[in-house]
Amino acid sequence: MIGKSTYKAAREVAHIVEDHFSRQIDAAKAQNSTHLATAPPARIIETMIDAAFWASLRREEGQSPKISLAFLQPEQSEQPLLFEHRLTLSPAVLTKIGPGVERPGIHLGVWYEGDYLHIWGMTRSIPDFCFVLDVSEPGLLVVKHRRQEGFGKFVNVAVLTGDQVKIVDEQSAHMPDCPDLLYSLLDFSSVSVWNKSLNVLVQLSVSMRSHGKGGILLVVPAGSEAWRPSIRHPMRYAVGPSYDELTKLMRRKEDNDPHWQDEIKRAIDAIAGFTAVDGATIISDRYELYGFGAKITRKVGSTPVDKLIMTEPVVGGEAIIDQPALSGGTRHLSAAQFVHDQRDAIALVASQDGRFTIFSWSNCENMVQANRIDSLLL
Template identity: 85%
Template structure:
């Protein structure tokens, strides 16, 4: 029944989420956006979160459910799988359905009649800005929505971890020296650029995090060799000539506008392959044109450079204000090496995945004249 939640965090975030979706959908309408979703009322958001949270703590045949709920009627989808009889939106029903709908891209469709929410079936197709609630693991829920271009990672709005709520800060992308990958992950703050480009680094970050082995991806300027002064030689897994599959695919996107589904499949496979190399001990090095130079490389302090002794720590969530601290507090050896590399190679960025799921982008801040570390795992879930 709508509005009868017992999960405190659901009540805290419901109105914030409604306001967010209202703002984004209204802004899209002004830009003549099409295929737009219905704004979810706060009371419905609260009820969906409550049911999903309690379902996440249950088990079916020893496994916790991993499900995705989408708020929309069947009429807003293409080729929906419709149940003959509507199912009640409840923790018990979600737990039972979980094993059959846990594959990526499948959403349980949720709609309402009067004061009752129901599950009408499943779908792979959802409209722009459709409210999606992902159950990632026990006690971990993510509110997100589809990008307007329909391709790539969904945009996260809020992350709920037990009694902790993280609201993504829409203003983080306006900070000085905000890395492009972070700007793309905070895509809802710049509606007009969504359809212009795909940020490959976002897809690489998601894939790096998913292999759960940890890794470093260094992105250096194309055509420059200065990064080599911060790498131990010889490099065991140097690539020569530079491997350009991703570069070539992105050129095809510019020429053909990237609408072909075969192109998207090829791009996805190329990204998975490159992200897989980051699981090898050491750093994977690519250019800002996505050419692969090496993997398994060992970072070293550039000759004559000083050790990095402090950096700016930030997280793009409300309450995650910047603080200056020691590099060791941002993580372990990988993080310290990445911070040193960016300190010495100030036109580069470093993406660092931890085995525990943490993900950090290191870049140089001209404003503060020091390395900045943006922790973005709450955006990658």
């Protein structure tokens, strides 16, 4: 029944999420955008989160459910799969149906009638700014939506882990020296920003995180050799000449072509796969692959990085200046040193535990900044 929840965090976050979706959809309507979703009321958000949370703690044949719920009517999707009989939105039903809908891109369609929510079927097509609730693992839920007319990763709005709630802070995109990659992840409604090539770095980040082995991706200026003194040579898996499949695909750039999208995904996954090899993977800002398994070393004449500024783009997250070792392990320390020595480069670092950090140079603070973004990549 709508509004009857027992998960405390669902009640705490519902009105915040309602406000976000209302603002985004109203702003899109003001720009005469079409194919927009219906903004979900707080009581429906609360009920969906409650059912999904308790379902996440259940098991079906020893497996925890991984499901995606989308709030929309069948008429708002293309070629929906309709159940002959509606299913009640409950933890028991979600657990039972979970194994059949855990593949990426499949959403269970949820709507309401009176005071009850029901599951009407499944869909792969949802409107812009559609409320989506992902069950990623036991006790971990992610509220997100499809980016307006964008190809690629959905926008995360909130992350709930047990009794911990993280609300993504939209204002983080306006902080000084915000890395372009972080700006792209935080800019909820800008079509022009998202459809630039920054999308590739977002997809690389998601793919790096998904292989679960940890890794470092260094992005250096194309045509420059300045980064080489920060790498121990010979580089075991150097690529010569540089591998430019992804570069050529981005020059073609056909966002609405499914075949092109598949090719892009395969090329991105290939590069992200190299980051699982011990050492750093190096690409240019045009996505040319220079090598992988590289060992980072302190540049001759450079000083060791002794402090950095750490941030996380969530509400209540404050910038902290601390020692680099506290940002993570050896990967994080070596990435911070690389950016300290190569200030026009960025380093993307994935940890085996799922943490993900962007290292870049802050001209305002005159030090390395570490932006933890795993809450945006789930």
